[in-house]
Every structure is written in structure tokens, then in C-alpha cells.
Amino acid sequence: MHHRSEDDGERDCSPQYGTHYAIIVQIYQRYPGDHHIWKKRHERAMAIENRRSMTVEEYFQLEANDPETRYEYIDGHVYAMAGGTANHDTIKSNIQRTLWNLLRGSNCRVYSSDMKVYISETRYFHPDVTVTCDPRDRGRVQAIQSPRLIVEVLSPTTELTDRTWKLKNYCAHPTIEEYVLVDSQSLKIESYHKEQNRWIYEAFENTDDFTLHSFDV
CATH class of the missing domain: 3.90.1570.10 (tt1808, chain A)
Known part of the structure; x- marks a missing residue:
């Protein structure tokens, strides 16, 4: 038991921090000893996130072309997931x-x-x-x-x-x-x-x- x-008890899945909420995105993919690789990946991810929009098919292709990075797709925009x-x-x-x-x-x-x-x-x-x-x-x-x-x-x-x-x-x-x-x-x-x-x-x-x-x- x-x-x-x-x-x-019963809840309605309402946000526990109030009704105003936002997507929090933090990119942190550091490669020790290789600042240039980290910087290049960071800039690439930021460039992708700053695009106006992306189709689902383009999102699938992005992940296929970049298997080392996971992206989440939200209403036409992609967000690189932070490393844990x-x-x-x-x-x-x-x-x-x-x-x-x-x-x-x-x-x-x-x-x-x-x-x-x-x-x-x-x-x-x-x-x-x-x-x-x-x-x-x-x-x-x-x-x-x-x-x-x-x-x-x-x-x-x-x-x-x-x-x-x-x-x-x-x-x-x-x-x-x-x-x-x-x-x-x-x-x-x-x-x-x-x-x-x-x-x-x-x-x-x-x-x-x-x-x-x-x-x-």
C-alpha cells in the first residue's frame, strides 16, 4: 500500500504556477576541450530556432540529418533540447x-x-x-x-x-x-x-x- x-486528489491538469506559462528553451551542448564545435552547434541550433516556421516533414528531415541532437516541434517551430x-x-x-x-x-x-x-x-x-x-x-x-x-x-x-x-x-x-x-x-x-x-x-x-x-x- x-x-x-x-x-x-482530483485535479484538472491546470498549471500549478498560474495561468501564464511559456515554453522554456535552453541550449547547452558543451563539448569539453572543443569550444569551436560547441559554438558551431550552438549557432546552428539558434539559427534553426529563429526560422519563421517549419513543416512537420522538414522537422522529421532535420532530425534525420542531425541524429546527435533532439528537437521538439511546437506549432511550426523547432527547439533543441538541452543536454542533461x-x-x-x-x-x-x-x-x-x-x-x-x-x-x-x-x-x-x-x-x-x-x-x-x-x-x-x-x-x-x-x-x-x-x-x-x-x-x-x-x-x-x-x-x-x-x-x-x-x-x-x-x-x-x-x-x-x-x-x-x-x-x-x-x-x-x-x-x-x-x-x-x-x-x-x-x-x-x-x-x-x-x-x-x-x-x-x-x-x-x-x-x-x-x-x-x-x-x-
Whole structure:
């Protein structure tokens, strides 16, 4: 049995920092000992972000031509994703491995942030961890169309966006049943899971038992 926070309960996925929210974009791809490579990549990413607009097809081609960089596509504009810390990457890998073990033998597949997720006709994100149980999402697909679970590992540069703007987008997705936020500093876990037409919020400390409602594990 898990321990629920006193803040647990029904929520409508409204931003927790008020109604005014924005996309926070920070590019930081530093290559130690090679300032020129970092500068060139930084300038290239900034030039791409400053373009007026880009079609979905152009966005797919951009990622195909630049596999070392992940971009998110938002309403015709692309944003280079910031590189994570070693701690962030370790937590993300541990979550992915744990989910893979839990779901082994099922029809579900676990994907890392290398795989982009279809949010809407004009939006594609790269969540830290994604689980889909739809067989149409297997094979040589360009993006996951029917995710069931999304996990984001919070960091100082992404926390506001993950808690507000992305929360709204994930809750509006027709196939997403659960959205989990993992604090990389305190290891606190928060989840939003869908029950009929309601979204239920729960918070867990690092000593609590955690339940994934979308898989009943």
C-alpha cells in the first residue's frame, strides 16, 4: 500500500504556477576541450530556432540529418533540447530499465527520449521515458502515436515547463493514461492518472510504495 500526500486528489491538469506559462528553451551542448564545435552547434541550433516556421516533414528531415541532437516541434517551430546531467541520465536509465522488467512479456514497449511522441498535428515531444502498448507503434515508425505512460525527470531548466505547459498537452492526449514526474534532486515522485474523465494527482516520497495505475503494477 502506498502513502498518499495530503495534496492527493482530483485535479484538472491546470498549471500549478498560474495561468501564464511559456515554453522554456535552453541550449547547452558543451563539448569539453572543443569550444569551436560547441559554438558551431550552438549557432546552428539558434539559427534553426529563429526560422519563421517549419513543416512537420522538414522537422522529421532535420532530425534525420542531425541524429546527435533532439528537437521538439511546437506549432511550426523547432527547439533543441538541452543536454542533461549525469544524475538526470542515470535516473532516466533506471526508470527505463525498471519499466522494461515490470512489463516484460506484455504487449507494451518502453522507449527512451531518443523516440519522439506525437502530441498533435503541430506538436511532437521527446519525453524522458515513454511506454506504448499499441502494436502500431512498433517497427520503423517515426513517432509514437499512442503512448499510454509518459515520464519526465525534472531538472531546474525543465521543471516549470514539465509541470505546466507539457502537463496540459499530455492530459489532453487521447491515449495517455498516466503522467509521472520524478524530481532528480529529492527523488519525490508525482503522478497524474486518468480515471474515466478525471485526472487524479498523487505524490510519493522516496520511501513510499509507488503504484502505476496505467498498468496496475
